[in-house]
Amino acid sequence: MMENVIEVKKLRKEFGDLVAVNNVSFNVEKGEVFGFLGPNGAGKSTTINMLCTILRKSGGEGYIAGKEITTDPEGVRKRIGIIFQENSLDSNLTAYENLYMHCQLYGVDKKVRKERINEVLDIVELTDRQKDQVMYFSGGMKRRLEIARGLLHYPQVLFLDEPTIGLDPQTRNKIWDFIKHLKERINLTIFLTTHYMDEAEYCDRIAIIDHGDIIALDTPDVLKDNLGGDVIEISTNDNQRAIEELDTLFGIESKQKDGVISFNVKKGNEFIPGMISKLSPTINSINLHRPTLNDVFLSLTGREIRDEQLTKQDIFKQKMRAGRH
Amino acid sequence: MEVIYSLWLRDVRKYLRDKARIFGSLAMPFIFLVLFGSGLSGSLQSMMSMGSNAGGLFSDFSYSEFMFPGIILMTSFMTALFGALSVVEDKEFGYMKEILVAPVSRTAIAIGKILGGSTVAVMQGLIMLVFAPLIGVDLSFLMILQLLGVMIIVAFAISGIGLLLATKMKTTQGFQMIVQMLVMPMIFLSGAMFPINGLPDWMSFVVRINPLTYAVDMFKTIILNKEAMNPMMKQALGLDLEIWGMPVTFTAEILIYLVASLVILFFATQSFKHTEA
Numbered sequence: 001m002m003e004n005v006i007e008v009k010k011l012r013k014e015f016g017d018l019v020a021v022n023n024v025s026f027n028v029e030k031g032e033v034f035g036f037l038g039p040n041g042a043g044k045s046t047t048i049n050m051l052c053t054i055l056r057k058s059g060g061e062g063y064i065a066g067k068e069i070t071t072d073p074e075g076v077r078k079r080i081g082i083i084f085q086e087n088s089l090d091s092n093l094t095a096y097e098n099l100y101m102h103c104q105l106y107g108v109d110k111k112v113r114k115e116r117i118n119e120v121l122d123i124v125e126l127t128d129r130q131k132d133q134v135m136y137f138s139g140g141m142k143r144r145l146e147i148a149r150g151l152l153h154y155p156q157v158l159f160l161d162e163p164t165i166g167l168d169p170q171t172r173n174k175i176w177d178f179i180k181h182l183k184e185r186i187n188l189t190i191f192l193t194t195h196y197m198d199e200a201e202y203c204d205r206i207a208i209i210d211h212g213d214i215i216a217l218d219t220p221d222v223l224k225d226n227l228g229g230d231v232i233e234i235s236t237n238d239n240q241r242a243i244e245e246l247d248t249l250f251g252i253e254s255k256q257k258d259g260v261i262s263f264n265v266k267k268g269n270e271f272i273p274g275m276i277s278k279l280s281p282t283i284n285s286i287n288l289h290r291p292t293l294n295d296v297f298l299s300l301t302g303r304e305i306r307d308e309q310l311t312k313q314d315i316f317k318q319k320m321r322a323g324r325h
Numbered sequence: 326m327e328v329i330y331s332l333w334l335r336d337v338r339k340y341l342r343d344k345a346r347i348f349g350s351l352a353m354p355f356i357f358l359v360l361f362g363s364g365l366s367g368s369l370q371s372m373m374s375m376g377s378n379a380g381g382l383f384s385d386f387s388y389s390e391f392m393f394p395g396i397i398l399m400t401s402f403m404t405a406l407f408g409a410l411s412v413v414e415d416k417e418f419g420y421m422k423e424i425l426v427a428p429v430s431r432t433a434i435a436i437g438k439i440l441g442g443s444t445v446a447v448m449q450g451l452i453m454l455v456f457a458p459l460i461g462v463d464l465s466f467l468m469i470l471q472l473l474g475v476m477i478i479v480a481f482a483i484s485g486i487g488l489l490l491a492t493k494m495k496t497t498q499g500f501q502m503i504v505q506m507l508v509m510p511m512i513f514l515s516g517a518m519f520p521i522n523g524l525p526d527w528m529s530f531v532v533r534i535n536p537l538t539y540a541v542d543m544f545k546t547i548i549l550n551k552e553a554m555n556p557m558m559k560q561a562l563g564l565d566l567e568i569w570g571m572p573v574t575f576t577a578e579i580l581i582y583l584v585a586s587l588v589i590l591f592f593a594t595q596s597f598k599h600t601e602a
Contacts, residue, residue: 052426077428088419092339104331105427149423 003030005157005189006051010060013046020046022212023060028157028191028205033183035203036193037293039303043212044193045085048161051191052082065156078106081150085161087142091135095126095145098134099152106153120148123185124178140171147178151188158182160192164199176202197293208297215300224291230268231295232288233260238281245279255302262298264291328429329437336411336441340448350404350449354396358456362389389460391562394544395517397472398479401450402512402537405480406504408442409487413500416600425600435594439488443480450476462548471547478582479540485589492596515541520563533568536585539578542566546575 006028013021021043028034036044049055051062053073061068067075089098096117103113121127124144134142143163150158163179164172180202182188192203200206200220207217216223236242239261246252246263254263265271268288276283298304340346366388415421424434451473457464487504494500512518514528515537524532532538542564545551551564559565566573 054422054426074428077426082422082426084419084422086419086422088423090335090415090420090423091418092342093335097335097338101331101335102423102427104327105424105429107327107428 004028005030005032005065006034006191007063008051008060009062011047011050011057011062012059013043013050013055014058019212021050024207024209024212024214025060026207026214026217028189030156030189031183031187032204033179033190033192033202035200035206036191036209037195037197037200037206037297038193038209039195042209044195044209045161047209048159048191048193051076052080052159053077078153079156081153081155081158083143083146083150083158083160083163085165087146089134089142089146089149091137092133094131094133095121095137096130098145099130099149102149102152108153116152120151123151123182124148138171140167140174143167143171143175144178147175147182151182151186154186155188157189157191160190162193162195164194164196172196172199197297200293206293208293208300210297210301216296220293223293223296227291227295227299228264229266229291230288231262231264231291232268232272232275232286233262234275234286235260235284236279236281237284242279242281242283245281246275249278250275255299257298257302257304262295264295264299326433328427328433329440332424332434332437333441333444336408336438337444337448339411340445347449347452350400351452351455354400354453354456357396357399358389358392358460362387362392362460387461390462390549391520392518393456393460393462394548395512395515395541396456397450397453397476397548398515398537398541398544399512399517400453401446401476401480402483402540403508404449405442405446405483406487406490406508407501408445408484409438409491410497410500410504411442412438412488412491413494413497416495417497421600431598432594435488435597436590438597439481439484439590439593442484442487443477446480446484447473447476450480464548468547472544475540475543475547475579478579478586479543482536482582482586482589485586485593488593489589489596492593492600511535511537514538516545516563516566517541520561521566522560522563536582538566539573539581542573543575543578543582 004027006026008027009025010023011021011025012019012023024043024047036047038044046055050057051064051069053069053076057070063069064076065079067079069076090101093101099117099120100113102108103116108116117130118127121130124147126141126145126148129137129141134145137145147158147160147163160179164175167175176199179190179192183190194200203220205217205219206223207214208223209215218226234242239256239259242261243254243256246254246261250265252263252265254261256262272286272288276286294304369388412421415424425431454464454469454472490503491500494503514532514535516532517537521529521532521538545564549562549564551559554564
C-alpha cells in the first residue's frame with residue numbers, strides 16, 4: 001500500500017458568506033505529482049494556502065506528512081517547500097544570499113549549507129549567476145531560483161501555486177522539465193495548481209475543482225477515457241434539429257455551446273462518414289480530436305476552463321483576494 | 326536566534342548596498358545645519374546684541390550648535406520610522422510570504438526586523454557626526470560612546486513604533502503618508518529646532534507629552550554639556566526641562582525610554598503575530 005503524504009478531509013474555507021472551498025477531501029501519495037485544475041477563482045489558491053498554513057481553515061482536517069495544518073503548523077512548515085504564485089524573492093539580494101537566508105530561516109545545518117546551495121543551484125542551472133542580484137534576473141530565472149529555494153531544506157512535499165503563470169511557452173516547458181526531473185531525482189511529492197490544460201497533463205493525478213468543489217479526481221487518461229471516446233464538434237445550419245437527430249438516429253447525447261455541437265463517440269474517424277450522410281441539416285464544419293482535459297471540464301460543467309467570463313461570485317472572490325494582500 | 330541575526334543582517338546589508346541612500350540622507354541635515362542654522366545664528370546674534378544686558382553672554386552662541394543634537398535625533402528618528410517601510414515593502418513585493426511560512430516564531434521575526442531597523446538608524450545617526458567639526462562642536466570619545474548608547478535605546482523604541490504601524494498598513498504609500506503626518510510635528514514640537522521655553526501653554530503641553538522631547542534632551546545633555554552650562558544660558562536654551570514642576574533628569578529619561586521600548590516591543594510583536602502576507 002502506498003503511503004499518503006497529504007490527507008485532506010472535508011477541508012473548508014469561508015470568506016463571510018462566500019464558500020471558497022467546500023468540504024474537499026483527497027489524498028496524495030508519496031512521490032506523486034498531484035494537480036489542482038480549475039478556472040481562476042475556483043478555490044485552488046485558497047486550498048494551497050490552507051495546506052501551507054498561510055490561511056486558516058474554516059473547517060475540516062488537513063495532514064501533511066502526518067502533521068495537522070492548524071494544530072502543528074510549524075511541523076508542517078518544516079516539511080514543505082512552497083513556490084508562490086507571485087514572486088517572493090528579495091530582488092536586492094543576490095541569488096546566493098536569497099538561498100542562504102532560506103537556510104537560516106529553516107535552520108538548515110551550517111555545515112551542509114554551502115553544499116546544499118550548490119546542489120540546488122545546479123538543479124536549476126543557475127550556478128554561474130549566483131553572485132548576481134535577483135533584480136537582474138528574467139522571469140524564468142526567478143521562478144527557477146524560487147524552485148531551488150523551495151528545495152533547500154529537503155521538503156517532503158513541494159507546493160507550486162501556478163508555477164508557470166506569466167512565463168513564455170519556452171520557459172514554461174523548461175520549468176516543467178525541471179519539475180519532472182526533480183520527481184525522478186529525489187522522489188519528491190509535488191502538489192501544484194494550474195489553469196493550463198496542457199500542464200495538468202503532466203500530473204500523475206488531477207483534481208478538477210470548480211466553485212470550491214472537487215468535481216472529478218483521477219489520472220488524466222482515465223478522466224479523458226471516461227468521456228467515452230473521441231470528441232467531435234460540428235456546426236450546422238440547424239443545430240437544434242441536428243441535436244435531435246443525433247439522439248434519435250445514433251443515441252448520442254450532445255451539448256451545444258457558441259453554435260458548436262459537441263459529443264463523444266468511440267472511433268470518431270469511422271463515425272463521421274455515416275453521420276454526414278444521415279444528418280439532414282447541412283454541416284458547415286467538422287472537427288475531430290482526442291479528448292483533452294478541457295473537454296472533460298466542459299462535459300462536467302458545461303463551460304470551458306479558459307472562459308474568462310467571470311461570474312459575480314468569481315469577481316467577489318478576486319476582490320477578497322486583493323483585499324488580503 | 327539565527328533567524329533574528331539573518332533578518333538583521335538582511336536589513337543592514339541592504340542599507341550598506343544602497344550608497345545613494347546613504348549620501349542622500351546627508352542632504353537634509355546639511356541644509357538645516359549649515360544653511361539654515363548658520364544663517365539664523367547670525368541674525369539671532371545681531372538681534373540679541375541690540376538688547377540691553379545679555380549680549381555678552383550670548384556672543385559665543387551658535388544656533389547650528391544648538392540644533393546639532395536635534396538634527397542627529399531627527400535623522401535617526403526618521404530612519405528608524407521609515408525603516409519599517411521595508412516590512413510593508415516585503416508585504417507588497419511578496420518576500421513577507423517567504424518569511425511568514427518559515428518554521429520560525431513571529432516574535433523572532435519581529436525582533437529581527439526591529440533590530441535591523443534600529444541598527445540602520447544608529448549608523449545613520451553616527452554619520453551625522455561628520456558635521457560636528459563643520460559647525461564647531463567638539464566631540465570627545467566619551468561623548469560619542471554616550472551618544473551611541475542613547476541612540477540605540479531611542480532607535481529601538483522608534484523602530485518598534487514603526488513596526489507597529491507597518492503591520493497595520495497594506496501599501497507603502499499609505500505607510501509613507503501616515504509617517505509623514507507624524508514626523509514633522511513630532512520634530513518641531515520636541516525642541517530639536519528651537520528652545521522650548523516661553524511657548525504658549527497648549528504647545529508647552531504637547532511638547533511635554535511628545536516622547537521625542539526627552540530624546541532630544543538626552544542628546545543635548547551630552548553634546549551641549551548641559552551640566553557645566555551657565556544657568557542663564559541653560560534657561561535661555563530651554564534645557565531645564567520640567568514636567569509638572571519636576572525637573573527631568575537624564576537617568577529618568579533613559580529609564581523611561583527603556584521601559585517604553587519593552588512595552589512597544591510587546592505590542593509590536595503582538596500585532597505582527599496577526600499580520601497576513
